Amino acid sequence: MDVFADLIYGFSVAVTPVNLLYLAIGVVVGMVVGVMPGLGASAGIAILLPLTFGMDPVSAIVMLAAIYYGAMFGGTITSVLINTPGESSTVASTFDGYPLAQQGRAGPALVLCAVGSFVAGTIGLMLLTLLAPAFANLARSFGPPEFFLVVVMGLLTLIVVAGGKRRYGLLSALFGFALATVGVDLGSGQQRFTFGSPDLITGINFIPVAIGLFGIGELLYSLYQGAHREESNVTEVSASGPELWPKREDWSESAGPMTRGSFLGFVVGVIPGAGATIASLMSYSMEKSISKTPEKFGQGAVPGLVGPESANNAASTGAMVPLLTLGIPGSASTAVLLGAFLLYGLQPGPLLMTQNPEFAWGLIGSMYLGNVMLVALNVFAIPLFANIARVPYRVMAPIVILLCVIGTFSVNGSIVETWIMLGCGVLGFFMKLYGYSPAATVIALVLGPLAEETLRQSLIISNGSLSIFYTRPVSLILIAIVVLLVAVPLALGVRKRLARDG
C-alpha cells in the first residue's frame, strides 16, 4: 500500500540523529510546559518558535509538534498530583486522578495515564496515517471558494465551541481579523493601517501576538488569581517498588476506556475548533454513563481517569489531520503550529503531503517515536517532572516573562514587536478576565490573510459574482455545514433560554 511506503519514508526522515535530538528536546520541553500550570502548550510553542529559526524546517516542526503532544502527557502529572490541571485538556484527569493520588495510588494512576496516552496516541497516529492521504485527495478538488469556506468553518467551530460568551468569542476573532489587515494589501500593494510606520509595513507578525496573548496574558491572569501566593502541595510519588505499578484489575478496567477514548478523541480532534479539552470531557461523560459503577466516579474510578487521558492524546493527533491536509488549525496550539509552517515557507493544504512528503511524513513518523519516548519518560522519570511542579510560581513567572520578552525581540530584532507583545499580554489578561477568547484572535490572525486571499481569488475567478459559492457542489456542502454550525447552537441557546424563562 502506498501509505506504508510513505510511512517508511517518514520514519527514515525522522530517525536521523539531528531530528531525534530535537524530538527528544521537544518532548521534554513539552512535558515541562505541561507540568507548569499557567503555561500552556500554545505559549510554549510560541515562545520556542523564535529559537527554531536557525533550524531545518522539518527538525523545527518535529520539535514544536513534540511540545504540543508532550504537554498532554505533562499536564496529567499536575492534575493527578496536585489537583491542578497543567493544561486545560487535563482538567478531566483531576476528577478521578487526584482522588486516586490521595488514596496513595498516584503511581499506578500516572502509569495508567502514560500507557493510555501512548495507546491513544498510537491509535490516533494510525488513523492519521490512513486518513490524511484520503483527506488530502478529497481536498485536491478544492478551489479557492472551498478553501475560503473551510477557513470560515474552522473559525466558526472554534467560536461555537469556545467557552465564555459566544459574542465575546466572535469579537475576539473579528479583532484578530482586523489585526491581520494591517500591512500591505496583497491584491493592490497598498498600505493599510500602517500609519507611516515602517515596522508595520510587513503587518503584525503573529509571533509577538501569540507570545503576548498566550504567554504573558495567561501569566498575568494566573497572578491575578494569586498563583504566586499558593504553596505547592505535591503528593509524594514513590519511584519504585510495587506501589508504582497498577494492579491487574486496573489494567482490565482500563482496556475499554483506553480504546473508546482513543477513537472518540481522534474524531473530536479532527473537527476544527473541538480539541483535546472537549474530547477529554466527553470521554469522562461517556465512561460515567456506560459504567456499571457510576457512583465510583469522582472517587478514584480508573475508567474516569484513563478514558479522558486517552481522549486528549488522540484528539491532539486528530487535530493534525485538518492542520496538515487543509491548513486549518483547530485550536490555539495548532494555530501557532500553522503559523510556524507558514514561516518556514511550507504551504499547508492538500499539496503538502505530495509536495513536501519529507515534511508531512517525517512529522508523522516522528510522532510515533515521540509517543514512545513520552511513555518511557512518564513511566520512569515521573519524580523528576513532579519536582518541576514544585518550583513555586513566583519564581517561574519572571523566568517566563524573561523568555517572552527576549524571545520576541530575537525574532526580528524589533523593539516594536516587543511592545506589541507586551501590549497583547495586557490585552490577553483582560480578555481572559472578561471571558473573551485569545485563541480565537490568534487563529483569526493566522487565518485572516488566508481568508481574504481565497475570497479574492474566488471573486476573480467568478468575475465578481458570489454565485461561485453556490454553483459548485463541494462549496454548497460546505456552506450547508457552516449554516448548521451557526444555526444549531443558536437554536439550542434559544431553547435553553425559553426553558429557563418558561
Next chain:
Amino acid sequence: MAKAFSGAFLAFAVAYTLFAFGLPFMAVGRIGPGFFPQILGVTLIVISAYSLVQDFREPARESADDDAPDGASGDAAGEGSGGYGRAVALMILVTVVFVVMLNVVGALVAMVLFMFAVLYLLNREGMVMNVVLSVLLPVSVYLMFDVWLNTTLPQGMFTFLG
C-alpha cells in the same frame, strides 16, 4: 469594568471602520484593499454595539452560558477568584521598565535587573536564591540567544559586552 472593556472594543471598532472607509472598496473591477476591512469594520461595530447592550442588560454575574469548555488552552471565563490586581499592575510596570531598559543598558543588564526586581517583589523570603537566579538565568538566556542561536540582543550603552 467588563462594560468598559466592551466599550473599548466598540471604540476600536469605530476607529478601525473610519480608517477602513478611507481605502478603496473596489479597485479595477476586483475587490480592493478596502473590501475586507470595511465589511469587517461594520461587522465589528454591529457586534460590539450589540455586545455592549447585552452587557448592560445582563445582571451582574450571569454564568449560565459559561459552562461550555473550549478547545484552546485554558480560556474559561473566570471572573471569580481573582483580586490580585496590584500584583498584575506591578508586574506590568516592571516589565515595561524592562523593555525600556533593553535599549538603554542592554539585554544582559536589563534582564538581571528585571529578575531581581520581580523576585524581590514576589519572593522576599529567598533573597539569596533570588540573587543567584537573577544572575544565573539572564546569563544562561543571554548565552543561549547570543552565542548558541546567534541572534542580536540589544547592547544599550555597554557595547563592549558584544
